[in-house]
Amino acid sequence: MFHNKNSTDDVFIRLEDVEPLCSENCKIKDRVYVESILNEFLKGGADRLQFVTDFDFTITKQRTSDGSPVLSSFGILNACESLPQSFIDESKKLHHKYRPIEIDPHIPVKEKVQSMIEWWTKTSELLVGFPLEQAEIDGIAYKYKDSLRDKSDVLFHTLDRLNIPVLVFSAGLGNSVVSLLQQANLMYPNVNVVSNFLQYKDGVLDGFQKPMIHTFNKNETALDSHKYYDLVHNRDHIIVMGDSIGDAGMANGVPASSHIIKIGFLYDHAEESLEKYMNAFDVVLIDDQTMDVPLAILNAVEKCKQPN
């Protein structure tokens, strides 16, 4: 698997040696670039790595093998029976209107942004004036804790073992994200969740806490107040994972000298969207419902640990 280019060189890995990167559904636009970044990761080791990942349909699957549904973090909220029917009806209408825009390969991102701001703002405005217990969200999340990608448990355990910080950066509902991660035993101390959390006033809901995070502002603008990158400034080797084109920008605030591998999970409109995904992400996985690729990268980094 590992090669020495010559006696003085560091060990070197070829993409062909990393099996999940060679499968038919793994598309890489610039193999030379990905190979060079992978070898930088190997040289730097786990101490220079950090992990930035989306949640909905990235940590969770895009489809299950038995056809059982995967609820998004907002879907978990909508399944709470104590919510007024008027909220559920309005929320469904919004989903029906805005979700097709979000995933339409023919609408430019610039145009989508306005629609996404509308979607999240209207949802926040609907969530006002009625009570909702976290325990109810936990009850629904429990039922869906198995909808995470295959080997998510191994991935998160490995990241914890290697002390690699993980940022789960989600435009979904943070209360559901944290609940699902906790119930799947993935909420290790190295995991940080930045997302939209419910706000309460006088014991009833009062929309989302600020700043609002939508599909296309998941970058340094939304992260600013969280000072996340200050926390991990010495970790300039970054693995980014997402299922939406906007997720490719999640590490935009880091110094230009950083080395990044962006992994995109593609499922909806796969054929039509492939080119755009290949331009945005370094590695595009079509209908891959596992964590095999990020795990293979981590395994390579761990195996190649070099003596100081």
Ligand SMILES: Nc1ccn([C@@H]2O[C@H](COP(=O)(O)O)[C@@H](O)[C@H]2O)c(=O)n1
């Ligand atoms: N009211 C809403 C707003 C958004 N969504 C979906 O949530 C997804 C965002 O979550 P990520 O973890 O993937 O950032 C987004 O893709 C929207 O489709 C929703 O269901 N309801």
Ligand SMILES: [Mg+2]
């Ligand atoms: Mg997503």
